[in-house]
Amino acid sequence: MAKTFLLDKNIRPNIPTGGFRAKAKYVFVLGGVMSGVGKGVTAASLGKILSARGFRVNLMKIDPYLNVDAGTMNPVEHGEVFVLDSGLECDQDMGNYERFLDQPAVHENYMTSGMVYKYVIDKERALGYNGKCVDPVPYISAEILRRIEAARVKTKAEITVVEIGGTVGEFQNEIFIEAARQLKLKDPHGVAFVLVSYLPIPGKLGEMKTKPTQYAVRTVNSYGVHPDIIIARSDRPLDRMRKEKLAFSSNVPIDQIISAPDVANIYDIPLNFEKDGLSTTMLRLLSLKPRQSDLQDWRKAVEKMKNAESVVKIGMVGKYFKTGDFVLSDAYISVIESLKHAAGSLGKKLELDWLSGEDYETDPKKLKTLSAYDGILVPGGFGTRGVEGIIQSIKFARENQIPYFGLCYGMQLAVIEQARSALKKTKANTTEIDKATPYPVIDILPEQKQLMKDKNYGGTMRLGAYPAKLKEGTLAAKAYGTETISERHRHRYEVNPDLISELEAGGLIFSGTSPDGVLMEIAELPTKVHPFFLGTQFHPEFKSTPLEPHPLFLSFIKAVGERARHSRQAK
Numbered sequence: 001m002a003k004t005f006l007l008d009k010n011i012r013p014n015i016p017t018g019g020f021r022a023k024a025k026y027v028f029v030l031g032g033v034m035s036g037v038g039k040g041v042t043a044a045s046l047g048k049i050l051s052a053r054g055f056r057v058n059l060m061k062i063d064p065y066l067n068v069d070a071g072t073m074n075p076v077e078h079g080e081v082f083v084l085d086s087g088l089e090c091d092q093d094m095g096n097y098e099r100f101l102d103q104p105a106v107h108e109n110y111m112t113s114g115m116v117y118k119y120v121i122d123k124e125r126a127l128g129y130n131g132k133c134v135d136p137v138p139y140i141s142a143e144i145l146r147r148i149e150a151a152r153v154k155t156k157a158e159i160t161v162v163e164i165g166g167t168v169g170e171f172q173n174e175i176f177i178e179a180a181r182q183l184k185l186k187d188p189h190g191v192a193f194v195l196v197s198y199l200p201i202p203g204k205l206g207e208m209k210t211k212p213t214q215y216a217v218r219t220v221n222s223y224g225v226h227p228d229i230i231i232a233r234s235d236r237p238l239d240r241m242r243k244e245k246l247a248f249s250s251n252v253p254i255d256q257i258i259s260a261p262d263v264a265n266i267y268d269i270p271l272n273f274e275k276d277g278l279s280t281t282m283l284r285l286l287s288l289k290p291r292q293s294d295l296q297d298w299r300k301a302v303e304k305m306k307n308a309e310s311v312v313k314i315g316m317v318g319k320y321f322k323t324g325d326f327v328l329s330d331a332y333i334s335v336i337e338s339l340k341h342a343a344g345s346l347g348k349k350l351e352l353d354w355l356s357g358e359d360y361e362t363d364p365k366k367l368k369t370l371s372a373y374d375g376i377l378v379p380g381g382f383g384t385r386g387v388e389g390i391i392q393s394i395k396f397a398r399e400n401q402i403p404y405f406g407l408c409y410g411m412q413l414a415v416i417e418q419a420r421s422a423l424k425k426t427k428a429n430t431t432e433i434d435k436a437t438p439y440p441v442i443d444i445l446p447e448q449k450q451l452m453k454d455k456n457y458g459g460t461m462r463l464g465a466y467p468a469k470l471k472e473g474t475l476a477a478k479a480y481g482t483e484t485i486s487e488r489h490r491h492r493y494e495v496n497p498d499l500i501s502e503l504e505a506g507g508l509i510f511s512g513t514s515p516d517g518v519l520m521e522i523a524e525l526p527t528k529v530h531p532f533f534l535g536t537q538f539h540p541e542f543k544s545t546p547l548e549p550h551p552l553f554l555s556f557i558k559a560v561g562e563r564a565r566h567s568r569q570a571k
Contacts, residue, residue: 024152025159025190025286028180030227031167032197032216037233038269039196040093042260043163044100045269046194048298049279050159051101052270054291058157059097060109060148061090063165064172068114072458079330083488083542084110087464093163095334099545100270108151113172116143136175144179159286168195168219177223184225189287195220195227196260199234199242208234210245217250228285229278230257237261256281267302267546271295301546305344312348312560314339315373317355317393319386329354335379335407338544342553348561357386360393367396374567375403375532375560378410380490380539384433391417398525403532403559405552408491411523411535412442415495415503418523422506432493441503443496452492462489466514466538468521474511475534476522479555485512487521487538494537495520512536532559 029043043059051057067073070081071089080092086107094105120143124134152160164176184191197213213230220227230252232238238259247254258276263269273279274295283290318332329336336352343350353373360367370376376397378390390410394417397404406414412430419428419441427434430442444452451460465486470477477483495503497518500510507529512522525533536552544550 023190024157025192025288026148026180026183027159027161027192027194027282027286028177029161029163029194029196030177030220031164032195033167033169033212033219034198035167037196037198038260038266039165040091040096040163041266041269042194042196042231043093043161044096045273046278046282047097047161048100048270049274049295050161050282052295052298053279053283053293055288056156056158057101058109058151058155058160059101059105060111060151060160060162061093061097061165062144062162062176063091063110063112064170064176065112066114066117067112068118069110069112069459071461075331080333081490082334083463083490083539085465085486085488087459089459089463089490091165092330092333093165095337095542096266098542099337100267102545102547106151106154108147108154111144111147113175116140116147119143137178138182140175141179141182144176145183148179148183159288168216168223174223177220177225181224192228192282192285193220193225194229194231196231196233199232199238201235208236208238208242210242210249213246214249217252227252228256229281231260232257233260235262256285265302265305267298267305271299271302297547301344304347305340305546308344308347308349310348310561310564311351312343312374312557312564313351313353313372314375314377314560315353315355315370315393316377316379317357317360317390318379319357319381319383319390332379334539334541334544335377338541338550338553339377339557341544341546341549342557344546345549346554346557346561348557355393357388357390357393359389361386361389364392367392370396370402371400373402374564375405375556377405377556378407378413379541380408380410382409382432387413387433391420395421398530398533401531401563403556403563404530404534405532405556406535407541408537408539411537412493412495414533414535415441415508415523418506418508419499419503422508423502430493439499440496441499442493444492445494448492461492464488468512468538469515470522471509471511471513474509474522475524475527475532475555476511476552479551481551484515487536487540488542489538491537495523531562532556 029039031039047057047059069089070091081089082092082095083089085104088107088110090110094110098105120139164173166173195216197216199208199210199213201208217227230246243254243257246257258278280290339350370393391413394414416428419425425439427437428439428441429437431440431444465488467484467486469484509524510520511524513520521537523535540550540552544553
């Protein structure tokens with residue numbers, strides 16, 4: 001049988017009818033005729049309110065792409081690549097799942113068409129099907145169900161919420177809906193379907209239209225399933241007339257049509273759902289008796305975010321913002337949310353501006369505008385575009401005592417800037433950009449060289465959670481309050497170990513390293529030199545939640561808040 005890295009070895013290969021626990025419940029979240037309307041946040045919010053009722057909830061994401069994982073997807077096209085502790089590169093919705101449930105996701109929580117088809121094909125090549133004709137039904141659908149069950153077993157979930165990416169009209173989703181139909185047939189009271197559909201209001205008409213949702217319902221019906229609940233997305237609340245119209249046309253009870261208007265804070269959504277009694281409705285549909293209802297801590301965190309009045313202004317300098325005439329913030333969604341978590345918990349109101357490194361590269365005079373910010377953050381990235389402009393913005397932040405926080409590439413570029421300024425190595429660079437640089441302060445990890453030569457890009461970076469030790473008395477150690485940490489990584493390049501002593505002599509402190517001291521995990525400047533200048537090789541944004549903001553983001557926002565306070569006093 002073909003080997004798989006994804007599934008529990010104890011899970012039988014074919015379990016579409018006999019392998020699921022009768023008491024386990026499953027909720028499938030489907031999209032209407034329009035993507036990008038908040039299906040992932042809806043699934044996360046549903047998971048949150050069911051968890052608050054005392055049930056063990058697991059959230060899964062199905063991506064219909066043939067990509068085996070999200071690692072090779074363009075962030076401008078697909079959004080952020082989120083990384084789990086296991087090292088799996090997955091969809092950004094997995095980040096929302098972790099942030100809302102306040103618990104780490106497992107490897108089995110993410111599935112793509114590529115994973116499923118590759119497994120089945122590899123198994124067929126190894127005669128795992130004993131010479132049978134391998135058709136999509138039942139073999140692909142069985143593999144989908146096997147993976148859903150594997151995730152339930154791994155997480156010991158009582159309720160598994162499965163988001164099927166894309167829209168119901170896309171043919172690549174049909175096999176996943178078919179698998180869900182089979183599960184519904186096995187246990188009619190153990191499976192529920194939620195349709196998230198957008199109700200547009202055409203500008204010149206000024207009337208909310210239900211036809212796209214009606215069409216989406218008919219499309220779902222054509223697959224042999226029927227939505228139990230409709231989440232009606234729009235820019236404003238759904239009125240009674242529209243609810244009645246949807247109920248009549250879709251054969252969904254009016255109390256199972258939930259209004260989901262746009263909100264300023266996505267963390268309000270679970271609270272809004274509970275106002276409409278969504279958890280009670282869902283538990284009834286799943287034949288489950290309600291338990292406790294506890295959203296108190298969540299409500300407090302959300303209220304603190306909403307009521308913050310003291311403004312902190314942060315400029316985020318990057319390269320994945322622009323796509324045509326639009327700005328794509330999804331490429332850095334975890335960074336944005338982490339800033340919100342930290343700012344909200346400290347009673348600060350976050351103002352975030354998107355700044356392109358290319359602008360400072362083509363017009364260095366624009367660097368002076370950075371003085372208007374209370375903090376500068378450079379997120380992860382790769383490649384040459386806008387890099388010299390980003391390095392100049394880092395230099396400006398350092399010279400002008402503006403709190404600076406660099407993540408992954410943001411740390412590497414800060415090290416380059418320090419080598420050029422403090423050590424006078426004007427041609428210092430990363431070999432990612434300049435392979436012939438005479439002073440390669442950032443170099444590819446040794447184990448990555450052959451992989452790159454072979455063009456083996458997918459799933460081959462240094463990925464997932466790795467431990468690090470912190471240097472006593474440093475900014476990082478004070479922020480964490482511990483000597484050892486574990487953080488998630490996604491990189492191929494690292495601070496050159498041959499040049500560390502020189503960099504330290506120039507004033508840079510490597511306050512976090514791998515346990516063996518070989519890899520530099522955190523770089524910072526002494527607080528007597530700069531109020532907050534710190535970069536991480538890892539991605540702390542992947543572990544921040546509204547209830548537990550990441551300690552480094554908290555430390556950064558504190559420094560940002562101090563600068564903002566002094567700026568107000570100076571005025």
